[in-house]
Amino acid sequence: MANIVGATRTSSLDVDVFRLADDKMRRDTFADGYVDSPSPRMVALPSQDDIRLLRIPSETSTLRRLSQDSDGVPMVLERQKAFKVAQECKLMQPLTRTPGEHGPLSLERHVDTIPNCLGCSVPGDEKQEGPAFNYARVFTWWNMANRLHQAFEKTAANLESRLDVDGKMVPEDLKFKECNLKGDSLHLLRYCGLADTINGQIVPQDLKEYPEWSELDSGFYQRIVTAIAVGLFVQWCTTGAAIVISYLTEVRGLGCRSGGYILYGILGVLSFVFLFASSIFSHAAMLRHEAMQRDRHLKEKERGASCFEYPPPPPPRSPAAFRGLAVVTRMLGRVLVVTNAAWLILSSIWELVGFYDNCWCDGTVLSKGWRGWVILFKESSAMAAAARQPWAGGVFLSVFGLAGSCSVFWLYCRGNRM
Structure with missing residues (x-):
């Protein structure tokens, strides 16, 4: 990758006719905390490994001589290509920069x-x-x-x-x-x-990353409640359909299949609860951390300390309770997500290989106990007729969940357009 190694003044022949422009004072965004110094017009001179930036004058006579010189066109095109390559690689940074009036505003100046x-x-x-x-x-x-x-x-x-x-x-x-x-x-x-x-x-104005609790309006909580309700509705309509079919099919009762589906739904809800609680605890911890960082920055500014002190002083610590709860709940949520996914795959494999085809599972001993029984002499047509209603109920519940979720999305999209 090419590097920008320096800037020097060139003779009047080193002029990039495609990049000549008047000197302008350009300013970066305030969040960067800097403003660009007035920089001279530059031209990129490529070499084997580096790109050397050369300062150029703006004499109109030189432009005329270069435009009339046919040998200078390939050289100009090569320099133009080198300039584009450097720009695409984001190597063309301002050569001289001066701190802005307000100083850098980044609260995370160092990773630690x-x-x-x-x-x-x-x-x-x-x-x-x-x-x-x-x-x-x-x-x-x-x-x-x-x-x-x-x-x-x-x-x-x-x-x-x-x-x-x-x-x-x-x-x-x-x-x-x-x-x-x-x-x-x-x-x-x-x-x-x-x-x-x-x-x-x-x-x-202060652009804070983490809003205060008082800044969250009622619409924010309404959207959260709606999103949670829709998510639970979709999950339990799909999982509930499987539970209904397996529970109401003879032999009726809570067995291996229906119990496995219920366990999958419960683990899914628990993982969501832990992960969502982790986001709340993390926001509380980072909110206090941001306030401490802002106070620290103001104190450093009052003392006249350099904003680029290295190594940096130890940062202030946010309350350990929120930090610990944020990490612990996030880890528990991740473990439950992985466990739930593994359980769903394992349960599907057991269904395919016939692991559930035994007396304990077929007799729904999990709910009936010693009163459980199994079907020994029954024709396939009779069993299919008995399973028709549970399957119809499961399909209806799935279609209802699909239609309900699509209706909610459609209403919200329609409201946003209006």
Whole structure:
């Protein structure tokens, strides 16, 4: 992989005609805590292993000479290709950077500031990628989605009021789309409702990762209750159909098959309870950890301590009770998930190989005890007629669960579009 090794001034012939542009002051997002210094125009000079950035002048006469020189075109194309490769590899970082006025805002400047307990990370599944771990991001996802929604609403209101980024009204006789709505990061933050004007200065709002309990509105809890209800409804409609068929088929009663399905449903609910409780305990622990980190950052700023001190001082600890409960409940939930999946596979294999075809299972001894009995002399047609009603009830329960879940999703999607 190519490396950017330095920047030097070049002669007037080293000009990239495709990348010449006026010097501009560019600013990063406020969350980065830095603003880019005015950087000169650069050209990428490729070599065998490195890419050397060269500073170029902007004389128009040089442009004319290079454009008329046919030998310079391949060289320019090679440099342009090298520049694109470096950009795609995300190697083109600003050469000089100066700390912004507010300093870096990242609360996790070092990996060891993330709290852990019993050798496991407290956030746990929240930091993992993939939809399987979305349950652990229920609080942070809502917080981010809510802030984005508020920013879009504020922007839409400003556009409807015909306001530019400076807060000035655009006259009706001018086309609003022709108005310049560009600005630096602070003005755009204020335009989107993410910054306030205090004493004539634009001060960005605090963007916290973990919302306070008081910030969670009633709609948040309503969505959680609805999601839990729909999940339990779908699970027990499918699992319940299998339980009904196995329980009501002769010999009726709680036996090996119906008992195995009930055990599968109970383990599934318990695993959900433990994992959901883990997300609550993790949020409580990380909420206090975030507050401690913010206080620590403010104290360091008051003392004038360097934000890049290395090695960093030991981070403050959040309450051990929440950290321990978050890790323990998450581990129990994972163990139950794996155990439940293994039990379902094992039960299916036993059904296929005929492990349940014995007197103890066929006689439903699990529920009848010593009064259990088995079918010895019965024609297949008679047994099929007796099993018709249980199978019809199981199929109806499955279809009802499918239709009910689809109706809920359709109603929610319809409500979001409206």
